[in-house]
Amino acid sequence: MTHKVAVIGAGLAGLSCASYLRRAGCFVDVFEQERGIGGRVATARVGMVPFDSGAQYLTARSDVFRNYINELVSSGYAARWDPKVSSGETKGIQLHTWYVGTPGMSSIVRPLAESVRVHTSRKVHTLSQTDKGWTIWFDDQTNVGPFAAVAVAIPAPAARLLLGRIEGMVEALSRVRMQPTWSVMVRLDRQTLPEQDVYSDMSEVLRWIARNSSKPGRKPQGEMIVIHASPAWSRETEDADPEAVAEELWGEVTRQLGLPAVAPQQMLAHLWRHGLVEQSLGDTFIYSTHYKVGTAGDWCLGRLAEHAYESGQGLGRAIVNSL
Ligand SMILES: Cc1cc2nc3c(=O)[nH]c(=O)nc-3n(C[C@H](O)[C@H](O)[C@H](O)COP(=O)(O)OP(=O)(O)OC[C@H]3O[C@@H](n4cnc5c(N)ncnc54)[C@H](O)[C@@H]3O)c2cc1C
Structure with a gap:
């Protein structure tokens, strides 16, 4: 039966x-x-422009997940991402090969949903x-x-x-304990970040800054940046107004990277209430x-x-x- x-x-x-x-x-x-499907492996739209608002890249330590990623790569659902990072940082954060969904992170789950009914x-x-x-x-x-x-x-x-x-x-x-994480998607009309594509743990507020448009398979529309706040800062500001959070995090990015004061064309903040695992x-x-x-x-x-x-x-x- x-x-x-x-x-x-x-x-x-x-x-x-x-x-x-x-x-x-x-x-x-x-x-x-x-x-939509994918959960925290998400591709969100700001206006018509797609951004990876949750998971930024995949790594594979186990054979079972490595096999799945290989299948994704050979069927065009994922590709290797080699962002420009400073050499010191490469050692620290790029211990494993990074893969991303193409054209967006949510492609990662698509083949799994093909033979089941999703409501x-x-x-x-x-x-x-x-x-x-x-x-x-x-x-x-x-x-x-x-x-x-x-x-x-x-x-x-x-x-x-x-x-x-x-x-x-x-x-x-x-x-099990889980932590909130604010994600802010920023679109500017021209390249604004310096040379590097990825910056991690820049301050107590910022956990991650990435040039989304440096990932393979994206259609860059100006400069597209994803910012993730640290879990500690996200917890303190969990109930804050998303627009105020977007302004504050963009301000922190410009201060930390010494950018000129440019106003983004579009910004959107999203809170992942159960974003990252603190205690598994x-x-x-x-x-x-x-x-x-x-x-x-x-x-x-x-x-x-x-x-x-x-x-x-x-x-x-x-x-x-x-x-
Ligand atoms: C900001 C951020 C950055 C990250 N970066 C990385 C990274 O770079 N690399 C990496 O490997 N991982 C990263 N992660 C972690 C990764 O996204 C997660 O480990 C993974 O996506 C978790 O998958 P899941 O299926 O366990 O949970 P989820 O993706 O949370 O899926 C749960 C699903 O259940 C649905 N749901 C919840 N309640 C109900 C209900 N009552 N009824 C119906 N549906 C419900 C939700 O809408 C969601 O779609 C990141 C996560 C965040 C938030």
Whole structure:
């Protein structure tokens, strides 16, 4: 008999889980609260111009993720990125080859979503279980089901809300800590950053500055810059007005890099409320074979996209073995 499995969250973890389940013969429905897929591997538009607002590049330490990246590169969904950085910095931050999605980071997840049904703008509110299986309830009080098993592939603090009543899961999820990160996308009409394409940890406020248009496969429209604030500064300013945050971070960039006082043509700030993992779980995933529900995400193993991918695959395997 073919089993129906629900996956909540269409980020890298959810989609890698969904694609594993599909390859094992399950019918898979993925439910995503946003209008697009990819989660924190995101391509956002400022006006009509695409920027990578979340993850900036991928690295691969494990064979399984390296194989996936190789597939992406050979099918044109990703390419190697060799930004100009100062030689001291290269040693510090470029220990592994950097890859980016083409034409934007969200291409990274596209092949995983091809063979599964993805339902966007569907925010899951509650899960309930009867002897027939799991029912998924949405924000608008509609529901779908039954499903033989459920994979919850969302940030740990959000997963706690859905899995709070499952024995043992709250304790495990409570150990995980995630930090907010402000991302600001800036468009200028001409090249404004000096020679380097990437600057990291410039001050206590700035974690990352990158020339988005230096990535392969982009169509540069003037100078396109992505700025990420440090988690500490982002936490202090979590409730601030996004426009004020954009102004402040751009001001900090011009001060730190000694740029002339130029007014950007467009700027947009986005807060990733559960942006980066501060304290991870230390296990690949959590799964209850008794209840047939589990959870995955970058926060299980670390803080990188590759951790999300591995966690999703691990949970997919555990679900298949339990059905
Ligand atoms: C600013 C920033 C920079 C980063 N830079 C890098 C980098 O350079 N390299 C790197 O490897 N990693 C980087 N990361 C980390 C990387 O983006 C993550 O590790 C990875 O994308 C996490 O994937 P995930 O599937 O676990 O979670 P997510 O991508 O968060 O996916 C979870 C999905 O679930 C959805 N969701 C949540 N709640 C619900 C609900 N109730 N119902 C339905 N859907 C729901 C969300 O909308 C989201 O799409 C960065 C992250 C940020 C924020």
